[in-house]
Amino acid sequence: MFDTGKGHGHAMLVADPLFDTVLRSLILAAIALSWVTVLIRITGLRSLSKMTSFDFVMTIALGSLVATGAMVTKWLDFLQALIAMAALFLAQFTASRLRKSSEMVETAIQNEPILLMKDGEFRRDAMDTTRVTESDIIAKLREANVLDFSEVRAVVLETTGDVSVLHGDALDDALLEGVRNTD
Numbered sequence: 001m002f003d004t005g006k007g008h009g010h011a012m013l014v015a016d017p018l019f020d021t022v023l024r025s026l027i028l029a030a031i032a033l034s035w036v037t038v039l040i041r042i043t044g045l046r047s048l049s050k051m052t053s054f055d056f057v058m059t060i061a062l063g064s065l066v067a068t069g070a071m072v073t074k075w076l077d078f079l080q081a082l083i084a085m086a087a088l089f090l091a092q093f094t095a096s097r098l099r100k101s102s103e104m105v106e107t108a109i110q111n112e113p114i115l116l117m118k119d120g121e122f123r124r125d126a127m128d129t130t131r132v133t134e135s136d137i138i139a140k141l142r143e144a145n146v147l148d149f150s151e152v153r154a155v156v157l158e159t160t161g162d163v164s165v166l167h168g169d170a171l172d173d174a175l176l177e178g179v180r181n182t183d
Contacts, residue, residue: 012075028078029070035082036066039089047092050160052099052110058092110159115181117155120148126181130157140165154179 011020013027040047050056062085069081098105114126116137127133137155144165146152153171156164156179166175 012073024073025070028072029066031078032066032069032081032085035085036062039086043089043093046096047089050162052159053161054095054109055092056160058088062088113159113179114157115154115176115179116157116163117152119154120150120152123181126157132157132163137163 011017013023014020048055048059048062050059065081065085065088069078069085072078072081095105095109099109114130116123116126116130116132122134122137127137140155140163141149141152144167146165146167151167152165153168154164154166154176156166156176158164
């Protein structure tokens with residue numbers, strides 16, 4: 001009934017190829033998602049945050065491994081996908097611990113947020129460096145319900161690639177702490 005990968009067939013659960021494919025996809029996807037849930041419970045919700053580019057890549061890689069796990073045709077391949085998922089969580093957990101304890105690791109792993117607009121004025125040098133266009137920023141301003149450039153206190157390209165729009169009457173300088181190009 002269970003193919004260990006040594007035979008020529010691809011059936012893992014039942015002999016009928018079509019039924020095996022459907023059943024395998026459903027069961028293996030459910031197991032893989034359950035495994036991810038267990039790993040999240042062990043390591044915490046921080047595991048799936050997008051606080052750094054490292055976190056973002058980890059989340060994408062995890063999704064790829066879940067998809068791979070749902071499509072394998074051999075049990076050993078499925079086991080490898082589950083182990084790889086655990087390894088990703090371990091790497092992310094280790095990286096976050098190292099970031100907290102070492103400024104050098106923090107600098108190596110995390111990108112620096114960059115100021116793209118300040119007090120209604122575009123920062124062209126930062127836009128050129130980050131390859132962000134004026135139309136990209138204007139789209140983000142619309143999403144943030146900005147009605148006039150004069151309302152914009154700051155636009156920041158975050159370490160994850162997200163764009164934050166800070167607008168209103170005043171801006172607390174602490175919100176721009178660690179942001180490059182703030183003069």
